[in-house]
Amino acid sequence: MESQIEKFKQIVINNNSNRDFRFHEWMVKYHLEIVEKIAMELCGIYPEANRDIVQTLVWFHDFGKSIDENNEKEITIREGTKALLDCGFSQDFIDKVVYHWEIMEKKNEEDLNNAPIETKIISSADGAAHFVGVFYATYFADGNDFSYTIKELEDKMKKDWERKIVLPEVKEAFKNRYKFMQEMIGNFPDKFL
Secondary structure, X not given: OHXXXXXXXXXXXXXXXXXXXXXXXXXXXXXXXXXXXXXXXHHHHOOOOOHHHHXXXXXXXXXXXXXXXXXXXXXXXXXXXXXXXXXXXXXXXXXXXXXXXXXXXOOOOOOHHHOOHHXXXXXXXXXXXXXXXXXXXXXXXXXXXXXXXXXXXXXXXXXXXXXXXXXXXXXXXXXXXXXXXXXXXXXXXXXXX
């Protein structure tokens, strides 16, 4: 399984290195690798989680974004599953990966607190990774005017914090980062000292 995951990971890295992809300079180092680190730490806390599924989800969850951002979900299902099959994963394993990814994608309609542990891990790791490094600073830097960018950033942060990050260990570890990001969008404390 390790060699199959590594093959898939390399496909994703290559896809994300495409200069036509607007996040090609940072997506792997400043997002996917951070999601992987957080997810693997969480697998240590939740040993009942299937590590192979979690690690594959790390590299699967944004698969379509680098290929066609406007049709990301459709591309992830079609091309992502094809790539998994080409890497030698069984159809049963691929079905499990897609199952967890589809639950994660319903974060706005369903409470992920009730999801399987693998889904909770990947969702929490993905949401938390947005609070690390350059993600928020660069994700919305696409030429929008400043006020629109702030609103967009606020909505994304709220979704990440309230809908995606569902594991208590992650909420606790990232609460100061969240507080700092709130200040970045103008939600200042009553006192600074």
